[in-house]
Amino acid sequence: MGVTVIPSSSEARLSPRRSILQNGLTVITSEQKALPMVTFNLLIDAGARFEPEAEAGLANITARLLTYGTKNRTALQISETLDYLGATLSTGCGEEAATVSMTLLKKDLDTGLQLLAEVLTASTFPAEELDRQKQSILASIRAREEQPGYIAHLKFIEVLFPKSSYGRPVEGTADSVKRVDRPGLLDFYQKYYRPNHAILTVVGDVSHEEMTQRLGKVFQPWEKGSAPVGPPPLPAPGPAGVIKVNKDLTQANIIIGHEGVPRSHPDYYAIQVMNYILGGGGFSSRMMESIRNRRGLAYSVYSAFEPEKYTGSFQVSMQTKNESAGDAIRIAIEEIRKIREQGATEEELKAAKDYLIGSFPLRLDTNRKVATFLSQVEFFGLGLDYPERYPELIRRIGREDVLRVARRYLQPEKLIVVVVADQTKAALKTPLDTGKGL
Secondary structure (H helix, E strand, C coil), X not given: CCEEEECCCCCCCCCCEEEEECCCCEEEEEECCCCCEEEEEEEECCCHHHCCHHHCCHHHHHHHHXXXXXXXXXXXXXXXXXXXXXXXEEEEECCCCEEEEEEEEHHHHHHHHHHHHXXXXXXXXXXXXXXXXXXXXXXXXXXXXXXXXXXXXXXXXXXXXCCCHHHCCCCCCHHHHHHCCHHHHHHHHHXXXXXXXXXXXXXXXXXXXXXXXXXXXXXXXXXXXXXXCCCCCCCCCCCCEEEEEECCCCEEEEEEEEECCCCCCCCHHHXXXXXXXXXXXHHHCHHHHHHHHCCCCEEEEEEEEEECCCCEEEEEEEEEXXXXXXXXXHHHHHHHHHHHHHCCCHHHHHHHHHHHHHHHHHHHCCHHHHHHHHHHHHHCCCCCCHHHHHHHHHHCCCHHHHHHHHHHHCCHHHCEEEEEECHHHHCCCCCCECCCEC
16 A cells, blocks of 8 residues: 655654555654554544434444454454553543554564554444443443532533533433444444544654555555544533532532633633643642632642633632632632733743743653654644644743733633532522622
């Protein structure tokens, strides 16, 4: 199978290279010779956003079952092969994409590639394995429904993204998981697990030329599918307000937030700097200083702009005593307003940029992290020279940028507040008064 090589600017240490095989599979490599190991990370457009609402959890179950039987091997044989090689093979599923990861010794590359090709092109989804996985997922759902942090998260996304796949859990619900059947799995697999929907990143003791040649042979039978589905229709964010869930707890679990931005947004980097100062910077953030250090209301408080490919969210998460929930929420909202009104100091700006630039290499200190990172760089369309450009993207952010994005992307009037607590002790006011807090 021939390849089309697409030149790119290369970061000195990662030296990523990119090719597209004839069947449409995008291949990215980073040659790392320190250890005789090879790590694969496959990211494929087969996430939960592609499944029918009535069968929520279908994409997740499909990904989980990839390694539980192929036309040539049973689940036990796959497990025994991995044990014999000392290799790891895992799968996962998110809202927008599914993943398959494998790590093995260079000497076992041929066997590992054959196994990887099998799970991607010849999985059979045995009925008995499907039943086991469904029971396992149902047990997990029941367990998570007792976790206050998960309950708060679930309620938050339900309100933020109403009637959207982004507003429901990737693992589905008890009712929807029960509806998933083998014909539906096979149909989803055959439709979405196609090479032209996928990015395969390879990091380790292999050259780009060697890897594309090997992949071209082993994946030759993997045929293109129809054109990948475009961006999903995104609903209008849900209304501001307070959602109270009563649980017999000593600690209130709180999420405050609203719609965010997608990863491709031009203000993404200024937002990250601003958020580091507000609540993303751990003990150096304003929220941590105001809520924990000064008043002792919460052990931990953290804010984040969480980007997806097509949308995103802004969230403040914290735990506090039931009785102090109202005060903690009020102070968090005050800090949001304060940074919108005053921006950041030069000292805060410098500390935020120094940390974001200085910590960047920690994302790339293992082959697995590099493989995941480069897959995401390609998925989000950032360009393979992104590691080179990142420091300057952060360095050029000024105080005026922080103030501008705070005023534009922090919206107190749109805040959704979810409080999972003993409501008789929390005694929150409602509806949310965005002018004065709770």
